[in-house]
Amino acid sequence: MINSHRTLSGSVRTAFRWTAPVAMALLCLWALDARIGLPSLADLGATLAALPGWKWAAACLATAISFWALGRYDSVAHRHLRTGLDSPRAQRAGMAAIAFSQATGFGLITGAYARWRLMPGLKPVQAAQITALVGFTFMMTLAAISGAALLIVPVLPGTGWLGIALLSGFLAAVAASFWFPALRIGRLQLRWPSLIAMAALLGWTALDVVAAGSALWLLLPDTVDVAWSTLVTVYFIALGAAILSSAPGGAGPLELTVCALLPGTDTGALLAALVAFRLVYYALPAALACTMMLLPRRTEAQSAPPEDAALLGTQQRPAASIPAGRPCSEAAIIRQNGGHVQALGLNQLAVLDSPQSTIAFFDLLSGQTGEVFAPFATYGRQRNASVCFYKCSARTGTEARRARWKVLRLAAEAVVCPPSFSESGSSHRQLRRKLRHAEKAGVTALPAAASLPIDQMAEIDHAWQTSHGKAYGTTMGRFEPGYLTHQHVFLAWKDGRLEGFISLHHSDGEWCLDLIRIRPDAPDGTSHALVRAAIAAAAAAEVPRLSLAAVPDHRWAHRFDRGLRRFKSCFAPTWEPRYIAAPSWGQMALSLAEILRLVHRPDPVRPVAPAVSAHEEQPAAIGFAGVAEALSGARIHDEVEQKAIALNGAP
Known part of the structure; x- marks a missing residue:
């Protein structure tokens, strides 16, 4: 019934x-x-x-x-x-x-x-x-x-x-779609157009x-x-x-x-x-x-290859495939923020596809910079998204200008040379003072063992966020155990208690500072001692370059955290300019707005699969693919390209 x-x-x-x-x-x-009466047919x-x-x-x-x-x-x-x-x-x-x-x-x-x-x-x-x-x-x-x-x-x-x-309602809907790009209704998730x-x-x-x-x-x-x-x-x-x-x-x-x-x-x-x-x-x-x-309907699928020749040979690969020989170790941030490795022919980029923008982090992972601008712009256009290179070097910025992209100075990256680093001299006076404070307080900074004290580190991260506010994300790392196993970690101890830790991205030729987490009541100089220990370890490993990461360096930079710049200045680094590049000023403005949204309102932390062992990735298999990777600095996805690279590298 x-x-x-x-x-x-x-x-x-x-x-x-x-x-x-x-x-x-x-x-x-x-x-x-x-x-009014309808007219007659006549x-x-x-x-x-x-x-x-x-x-x-x-x-x-x-x-x-x-x-x-x-x-x-x-x-x-x-x-x-x-x-x-x-x-x-x-x-x-x-x-x-x-x-x-x-x-x-x-x-x-x-x-x-x-x-x-x-x-x-x-x-x-x-x-x-x-x-x-x-x-x-x-x-x-x-x-x-x-x-x-x-x-x-x-x-x-x-x-x-x-x-x-009507106009106000439309503008309100557009603003809401920017701040809340996805609408979840039960199990259904709807994406607003960009x-x-x-x-x-x-x-x-x-x-x-x-x-x-x-x-x-x-x-x-x-x-x-x-x-x-x-x-x-x-x-x-x-x-x-x-x-x-x-x-x-x-x-x-x-x-x-x-x-x-x-x-x-x-x-x-x-x-x-x-x-x-x-x-x-x-x-x-x-x-x-x-x-x-x-007319008769043809039943075969029509998901044809891209019509634009610039996109021939494109391929998306998981973030785990990021090459160890990349010039910028910080590109490993894509392990956590949902990014991927984007191959445009033989050229590789560390890319994040966000609702509004397609962001290429730093410089190319491998390949020729001048070849990527046209296919990268086309790739973004196929997503209805703006595109940009974020915090790229002066070399990439110069190539972008040649491609008639718009370039704007955005930040300055602090870089030191570990093999020649010494805290002597007047430029390191502040550093020496901080290190003495840490030493007198009994702080010892050491590389972490294979097994990380995750519980104590989580406690410090919670205390740090309570003191400093919610951690930013997307372009900066956040605490997550699996993510940390892919990094070099240094711990600061005092009387058996963990006072703080830092983590560093690493590649074949560079280490880069990522997380800094110090207890609010830790002795003065703890963070300086940790970074100094990392520089010493990099020198022992004969790493030629250690980046302390970037700080804002533009017209309004003085409004941002000055303490971070002062902290990095203690190490008397070389300051290298970093830029943002986009095909037009409109795309640059949209990309900057999207990056700000992603930094201040990041998605929940994505768990990362732990490395095979702490600080160590699985070595590449020995064979032809490994030879190709060594010659190119990247995993090559096409057999013809592998052979071409191998032939170019032959004597």
Whole structure:
């Protein structure tokens, strides 16, 4: 009995869902006829016949421009959902799907079916996702455009306030999507489009609706005297009402809204123009779309290789594959922040794909710097994301300028040479004083053993965060046991109690300071003693370079933590400039905003698989692959490339 009741209830809801849009259309047409009276077929025919041929042709051209923009809309959606099917064919499928769905109504169902039918390799679920994304974001961007238009051209008294509300709602939604890029509903996680995607969608929507409104304006009879700006603004509002109604073709709500917002106009002639508009903008594209859908559908998948030659040979590899011979040891930060190794041909980058940006950390892991800018920009564009090199060296910055990228000085990295380091001399006076304080207090700084005292280290990390505030992330390491096993760790002891620790990234030619965690009540000079112990160990290992990491070094740097710069200055390092580089100032600004968000609001700490043993990675297998890696400084993913490298290295 209960099952029968549920079945009946479900049937009622389904029937209502299908009949409500049709009922809405009929109700609007009845209201239109009751208020102003619908013209006879003879009158409509005479009005349409009086339209000159050039108006029909111009309206058809405007319609073509509108649908061309709609096709680009689908392209952005494919990139956001990462279907791998972004192509001219996908754009044509999007144009046809919109033409079919706007004529038949029930846009989510009919649009998804049309996309699936016209796009081999596109799964039904993906087709539904693209249709839903296109519909939802179109309404968002249409609201913004309508709001701006109502502020410029208030069609009726008081509509300016409606414009402010629409525009404010859109801006609030965009801000929320930046701060909260993913929305979790139960087990379902929805990603908002990036700001670059929203900007593109806003542009394509503006071109689409302006062209469509222009087509309607071109089809107005001479007896209707309405300014282009007024009619286009009215069309924006009417289109939103038509879409929300889900009525087939928006019939009824579109006409009723247009006539209501243009009082005092010859409504008979206005309705005739709307009929002409439906023939040009609805019927003709729908006929073309149906013709396309009747053609045989090829069933093979179309997830073709990238059309852009710059992306040939690209490959994503896990962060664990980061090469030991990388020039910048700090690139190992991708082990913790969700980054990966991105291969662009023979060139490798340490990359983090965030919701708004694709960030390449520091310099290349291997390869030729001048070769990566074009494919890297294309890679970011396929994600609807900005791209940047973050804290790159002057050499990479110079190459970026040659590629016509924008470059900005961002930080200064403190570097010492362990084999020649000595605390003698006036430049190390402060360091000597701090080391004496630590020595008198009985602090001993030593390299950690294979088994780390994780519990005591966790206690110190908690105390440090209680004193200093939540630890930053993404570009800086955070405490996590598995992550620390991939680093060199130094511990400071006093009377058997752990007072603090530091950790350092390491590669074949460089160590780099990462975590510094000291108890709030630790003796003065504890952190200095730890770094001095690390420098001594690096000297014993004949490591030529030890980085104390970077500090802000720009116009507003004085507002940031000065204590960190003072601490590093005790070691009299060489200060090397570090830069951020991006294809444009807009992408640089967005990348900087995204980096700030990621640093101050990082994702939860990602557990890292522990190393085989503390401070030691599994040695590479002996064989041809190992020889190739030694010659290139990276794992090469293609056998032809391996052979080429091996031949180049042969005597």
